[in-house]
Amino acid sequence: MGLLSDPNRRRALTSLVTRLNTPLCVLCYLVGVSWFMGLAFEPFMLRTYMSENAMGSTMVEEKFVFGERAISYTREFAGQKKKTGGMPVDWLVKTMKSRGLEVYTQSFSQTLPFPDEVKERYMVRGTNVYGILRAPRGPRTESIVLSAPCSEGNNNNQAVGLLLALASYFRSQIYWAKDIIFLVNEHDLIGMEAWLEAYHDVNMTGLTSSPIQGRAGAIQAALSLELSSDVITSMDVALEGLNGQLPNLDLVNLFYAFCQKTGVLCTIQGKLQRTDWDTLPGYTHSLSTMLLMVLKQGSGHPQGDHGLFLRYHIEAVTMRGINSFRQYKFDMTTVGKLIEGMFRKLNNLLERFHQSYFFYLMPSLTRFVSIGYYMPAFGFLALILVLRALDLWVQLSDPARALEDGVSEGEQDSSPSLLSLATPVIICHLTGLALYFLPVLSQEMAIQHFPVSETEAVVLTAIAIYVAGLALPHNTHRVLSGAGTERGWRSLKLFSLLYLAVLLGCTTLINFSLGFILAVTMIPVAAFIQPHRSSKVLHGVALILVSPATTLLLSIYLYHELIEYPVSLLECWQHFLTAVSQGILDHHLYGSLLYPLIALFIYPCWLQFWNIVFWK
Amino acid sequence: MAARRLLSWYLTVFTLLCLFCYRITVATDEIEVCTSRFWFNYRHVANTLSVYRSVKRLGIPDSHIVLMLADDMACNHRNPKPATVFSHKNMELNVYGDDVEVDYRGYEVTVENFLRVLTGRLPPSTPRSKRLLSDDRSNILIYMTAWWNFYNVILRLLFGQRKLKQLIGENLSSKPIASWNITISVEKRYNELLFIIDTCQGASMYERFYSPNVMALASSQIGEDSLSHQPDLAIGVHLMDRYTFYLLEFLEDIHPASQANMNDLFKVCPKSLCVSTPGHRIDLFQRNPRSVLITDFFGSVRKVEITTETVKLIPNITEKNEKLTEEVMLTEPQKYVQQMPVAEIIHQSIQMCWTQHSNANGHYQKWSQPFKIKYD
Numbered sequence: 001m002g003l004l005s006d007p008n009r010r011r012a013l014t015s016l017v018t019r020l021n022t023p024l025c026v027l028c029y030l031v032g033v034s035w036f037m038g039l040a041f042e043p044f045m046l047r048t049y050m051s052e053n054a055m056g057s058t059m060v061e062e063k064f065v066f067g068e069r070a071i072s073y074t075r076e077f078a079g080q081k082k083k084t085g086g087m088p089v090d091w092l093v094k095t096m097k098s099r100g101l102e103v104y105t106q107s108f109s110q111t112l113p114f115p116d117e118v119k120e121r122y123m124v125r126g127t128n129v130y131g132i133l134r135a136p137r138g139p140r141t142e143s144i145v146l147s148a149p150c151s152e153g154n155n156n157n158q159a160v161g162l163l164l165a166l167a168s169y170f171r172s173q174i175y176w177a178k179d180i181i182f183l184v185n186e187h188d189l190i191g192m193e194a195w196l197e198a199y200h201d202v203n204m205t206g207l208t209s210s211p212i213q214g215r216a217g218a219i220q221a222a223l224s225l226e227l228s229s230d231v232i233t234s235m236d237v238a239l240e241g242l243n244g245q246l247p248n249l250d251l252v253n254l255f256y257a258f259c260q261k262t263g264v265l266c267t268i269q270g271k272l273q274r275t276d277w278d279t280l281p282g283y284t285h286s287l288s289t290m291l292l293m294v295l296k297q298g299s300g301h302p303q304g305d306h307g308l309f310l311r312y313h314i315e316a317v318t319m320r321g322i323n324s325f326r327q328y329k330f331d332m333t334t335v336g337k338l339i340e341g342m343f344r345k346l347n348n349l350l351e352r353f354h355q356s357y358f359f360y361l362m363p364s365l366t367r368f369v370s371i372g373y374y375m376p377a378f379g380f381l382a383l384i385l386v387l388r389a390l391d392l393w394v395q396l397s398d399p400a401r402a403l404e405d406g407v408s409e410g411e412q413d414s415s416p417s418l419l420s421l422a423t424p425v426i427i428c429h430l431t432g433l434a435l436y437f438l439p440v441l442s443q444e445m446a447i448q449h450f451p452v453s454e455t456e457a458v459v460l461t462a463i464a465i466y467v468a469g470l471a472l473p474h475n476t477h478r479v480l481s482g483a484g485t486e487r488g489w490r491s492l493k494l495f496s497l498l499y500l501a502v503l504l505g506c507t508t509l510i511n512f513s514l515g516f517i518l519a520v521t522m523i524p525v526a527a528f529i530q531p532h533r534s535s536k537v538l539h540g541v542a543l544i545l546v547s548p549a550t551t552l553l554l555s556i557y558l559y560h561e562l563i564e565y566p567v568s569l570l571e572c573w574q575h576f577l578t579a580v581s582q583g584i585l586d587h588h589l590y591g592s593l594l595y596p597l598i599a600l601f602i603y604p605c606w607l608q609f610w611n612i613v614f615w616k
Numbered sequence: 617m618a619a620r621r622l623l624s625w626y627l628t629v630f631t632l633l634c635l636f637c638y639r640i641t642v643a644t645d646e647i648e649v650c651t652s653r654f655w656f657n658y659r660h661v662a663n664t665l666s667v668y669r670s671v672k673r674l675g676i677p678d679s680h681i682v683l684m685l686a687d688d689m690a691c692n693h694r695n696p697k698p699a700t701v702f703s704h705k706n707m708e709l710n711v712y713g714d715d716v717e718v719d720y721r722g723y724e725v726t727v728e729n730f731l732r733v734l735t736g737r738l739p740p741s742t743p744r745s746k747r748l749l750s751d752d753r754s755n756i757l758i759y760m761t762a763w764w765n766f767y768n769v770i771l772r773l774l775f776g777q778r779k780l781k782q783l784i785g786e787n788l789s790s791k792p793i794a795s796w797n798i799t800i801s802v803e804k805r806y807n808e809l810l811f812i813i814d815t816c817q818g819a820s821m822y823e824r825f826y827s828p829n830v831m832a833l834a835s836s837q838i839g840e841d842s843l844s845h846q847p848d849l850a851i852g853v854h855l856m857d858r859y860t861f862y863l864l865e866f867l868e869d870i871h872p873a874s875q876a877n878m879n880d881l882f883k884v885c886p887k888s889l890c891v892s893t894p895g896h897r898i899d900l901f902q903r904n905p906r907s908v909l910i911t912d913f914f915g916s917v918r919k920v921e922i923t924t925e926t927v928k929l930i931p932n933i934t935e936k937n938e939k940l941t942e943e944v945m946l947t948e949p950q951k952y953v954q955q956m957p958v959a960e961i962i963h964q965s966i967q968m969c970w971t972q973h974s975n976a977n978g979h980y981q982k983w984s985q986p987f988k989i990k991y992d
Binding site for chain 2: 053054056059060061135136137138157175176179219347348350477
C-alpha cells in the first residue's frame with residue numbers, strides 16, 4: 001500500500017512529524033537564514049555576463065567630445081530655471097527644436113490625498129517636455145528614452161545640460177535604427193508617471209493630463225540620468241523599481257561594461273567593489289550591499305525615475321553621478337561617452353530585453369544571485385509553517401492527543417463550527433479594511449478635533465487603528481461561542497499558518513525581499529505561539545516585536561546602519577512616521593502595493609495570531 | 617591579297633573549330649550561402665561577399681554563381697556606411713561593390729531552397745539566375761558560412777545521414793530513399809565538388825559524405841569554435857571570420873593563370889593564426905589534390921581541345937569558299953601557333969558579326985544569325 005494510505009505507515013509518519021516538529025522547525029529556520037547569509041559569499045555567486053547576443057561586446061568607438069557644450073547648456077538651463085521659478089518650458093522647447101528634434105509638451109496635474117511633507121507639495125501641476133530624434137532610415141516603430149528630471153534648486157542641472165548636448169550630437173549620426181526620446185520631466189516621479197500613462201494611453205492613478213501628441217513607437221529601454229555637478233568621481237546605478245520590480249540584468253551588465261571601458265568608477269548602493277572576498281570585511285561588505293538592495297526592494301518605492309518604466313515592461317535604470325572627495329574626477333565628456341556607448345549598443349537590440357534575469361540580487365556589480373539560488377532560503381522558512389500546520393492537523397484529527405492542558409474538551413464537536421472560526425478572521429480583516437480606508441478618509445475630521453497637520457493626522461490615525469486592533473481579542477471573546485476551547489485556537493492557528501504561508505509565498509514570488517523580510521520576522525513567532533496563561537505576556541511581547549510596524553522600524557534602523565549614517569531612536573521614530581506617510585502616498589500616486597498588502601492582508605493575519613495568544 | 621584571305625579564312629576555321637569542337641572540361645559553378653540574419657552577424661555576410669568577389673575576379677560570371685544572403689547588411693539601418701559591406705577594418709575593401717547580384721535573399725534562404733538549387737528540382741517558373749546550371753562536366757564550389765545549426769540538417773539530408781533533426785520551423789522527411797535519390801541526382805549534376813564551410817565544428821559537416829568526387833574543407837574540427845577576426849570600432853561589429861580572412865588573403869594572390877594547387881589551399885590558416893584547426897577531406901576525391909588547380913574550382917578557365925578533324929561546311933556557301941578549301945588542303949600540315957590572347961580572339965569574333973542577346977531572365981549568349989565572313 002502507499003505511504004499515506006497505509007494506516008500503520010501513516011501513523012508512523014505522523015508520530016514522526018509531531019515528535020520531531022520543534023527540532024525540525026528550528027533546523028529549517030537556521031538553514032533558511034544561513035542560506036540567505038551565504039548568498040553573499042563570493043564562491044557561491046555567479047559572475048555577471050552579457051546574455052543578449054545582439055549587444056555583443058563594447059566594441060564601438062565613442063566620438064562624443066562636447067562636454068563643454070553640455071556645461072554651457074547647464075548654465076543656461078540653471079539661469080532659465082531661476083528666472084521662471086520652475087521648469088523653463090519655452091526655453092527647452094526652443095533649444096530642442098533648434099537641435100533638430102520634434103518637440104512636444106505635456107501638462108499634467110495631480111492632487112495628493114494629503115500634503116507631502118517631504119517634498120512639500122499638495123496640488124501638483126507641471127509640464128513635461130520631450131523631443132523625439134527620428135531614426136534617419138529606420139521605421140518609426142521602436143524607441144529608446146533618455147530622461148533627466150527637472151528638480152528644485154540646483155539639482156540635476158548638469159543632467160539636463162548633458163541631455164541636450166547628447167541630443168545635438170546624436171542628431172548628426174546616421175546609424176540610429178530606433179527613435180530616441182529625450183525627456184525632461186517635472187516633479188520627478190509624478191511627472192514621469194503622467195508621461196508614461198499618457199504615452200501608453202492608460203489611466204491608473206487618477207492623474208489628469210493633456211494627451212500626448214507625438215509618439216515614437218514601442219519603448220525598448222530607458223535611461224534616467226541624475227547629475228548635479230560638473231565633474232564626478234563615480235557613477236551609481238539604481239535598480240529597484242516600483243513594487244520591487246527590477247530591470248533586466250543585461251542592462252546593468254551593459255552599464256558595467258561601459259564603465260569599465262571608459263574607466264569610470266561605478267558603484268551599486270553607493271558602495272565600491274572589493275576584491276578581498278575571502279576575508280571577513282570583504283564578506284560583510286558584499287553582505288551589506290545585498291542587504292541594502294533587499295531593504296530598498298522590500299520598500300517597494302522606486303529608487304529613481306526609472307522605477308515607473310518597469311511596469312510597462314520597459315527595462316530602465318537610473319544613473320547617478322556622485323561627486324565625492326576622491327581625487328580623480330571625470331568630466332562631462334567621459335560621462336557623455338559612457339552614455340553614447342550604451343545607446344549605440346541599445347541601438348543594436350532587435351527585441352526587448354529577455355535573455356537575462358529579471359529576478360536577482362546583486363551583492364556587487366560583477367556578481368549576482370539569481371532566483372534559483374535565493375528561493376530555497378524562503379522555501380525553508382515556508383517549510384516551518386507547513387510542518388507546524390501538519391502538526392496541528394494531526395492534533396486536530398486525533399482528539400486524544402490534544403488533551404495536554406488538563407482541560408478536557410471531549411464533549412466538544414469533532415470540528416469547531418465554522419462560525420467560531422470565521423468570526424475572528426472576519427473581525428481581523430475588518431480592522432484591516434479600516435486601517436486601509438480610514439486614515440485618508442478621516443483626515444478632515446481628525447484635523448478638526450486635534451491640532452495636527454493633515455499628514456500627521458493620517459499617520460497618527462493609521463497608528464491609532466493599528467494599536468486599537470491589539471485590544472480586539474478582549475472584546476470579541478464575549479461574542480464568540482467557541483471561545484476558550486482547545487480545538488478553537490488550534491483550528492484558528494492552523495488556518496492562520498496556512499494563510500500566512502500562502503500570503504508570504506505569493507509575495508515572495510513577486511517581491512522576494514519583502515516576502516523574505518516578513519518571513520524571517522513573523523514565521524518563527526507565528527509557529528510557536530500558544531495561548532498558555534503563564535507565558536501570555538512573553539508571547540504577546542514576541543508577537544508585537546514581529547508585527548509589521550515593528551519590522552518597519554527595525555528595517556529603517558538597519559538601513560541607516562548599513563549606509564553608515566546611524567540614527568538615534570527619536571530620529572528613527574521620525575523616519576518611521578515619514579515612511580508610513582510615504583507608503584500611503586506611493587499607493588495613491590503610483591499604485592504601489594506595499595500599503596494595501598500590509599493593511600489588508602499581513603496585518604489581519606498578524607491580528608489572528610494576536611487573537612490566539614489571548615484565546616483564554 | 618591571297619595570303620590575307622588565306623589567313624582570315626584560317627582564322628575563321630580555327631575559331632569555328634574552337635567553338636564547335638571544344639569540349640567543356642572545366643566549367644565552374646558556384647553556390648555561396650550565408651544563412652545568418654541580424655546586424656551582429658555582419659561578418660558572415662562579409663565572408664560570403666568576399667569569396668563572391670574573389671571568384672568573380674577569377675572569371676566566373678554571375679550566371680554561374682548562386683549567391684544566397686539571408687540578411688541585408690549594406691542597407692541595414694545600423695550601418696554607419698550605408699550601401700557598403702567592409703571586410704577589412706579601416707574600410708579598405710568594400711566587398712559589396714556596384715555589381716553584386718544576390719539570387720536568394722532574406723527569407724528565401726531556406727533549407728528547402730538550398731536543396732532545390734542543388735538538385736535542380738525548382739518550379740519551372742524559376743528564373744535562370746536562381747538555378748544551378750550545371751551538368752555532369754561541371755565543377756561545383758560550395759561555400760557556406762554562418763551558424764552550424766542550419767547546416768547540420770541539410771548536409772545530413774543531402775549526403776547520407778538517415779536520421780534528421782528538426783530545424784526550427786522546418787520539418788524535413790527522413791526517408792532514406794529520398795536521401796539516396798537526392799544523392800544520385802546530385803551526382804549526375806557535377807563532375808567534381810569542392811565544399812568549403814566556415815562555422816564552428818565545421819568538420820562535422822563533411823564527416824558523413826559518401827558521394828564520389830567530393831573534396832571538403834572546414835574551418836574547425838568537431839568540438840572547436842571557429843572564431844571571428846577583427847572588429848571595426850566605427851561600425852561596431854566583427855568584420856570577418858578568421859578562416860575566411862586568411863582564405864581571402866590566399867585567393868588575392870591567385871590569378872587566372874596561376875598554377876597553385878589544392879595542397880596550398882589546405883595550408884591556409886594554420887592553427888597559430890586561426891586558433892581552430894582547419895580540416896579537409898580528400899578520400900572521396902579521385903584525383904590527387906596536388907594535381908588539382910585552384911582555378912579548377914575558383915576560376916573559370918576554359919581549356920580548349922583542338923582537333924584535327926575537318927568539318928564539312930554547309931552547302932549554300934559560295935563557290936569561292938569551296939575553291940579556297942581545296943587550296944588549303946594542298947598545303948603542308950598545320951602546326952599549332954602560339955596560343956592567342958583571349959582578347960584578340962574576341963575581337964575577331966566581333967568582326968565576324970556575332971550578336972549577343974540578353975533576355976529578361978538572365979544573361980546568356982545567343983547567336984542570332986549565322987556568321988558572315990567579311991573580306992577586306
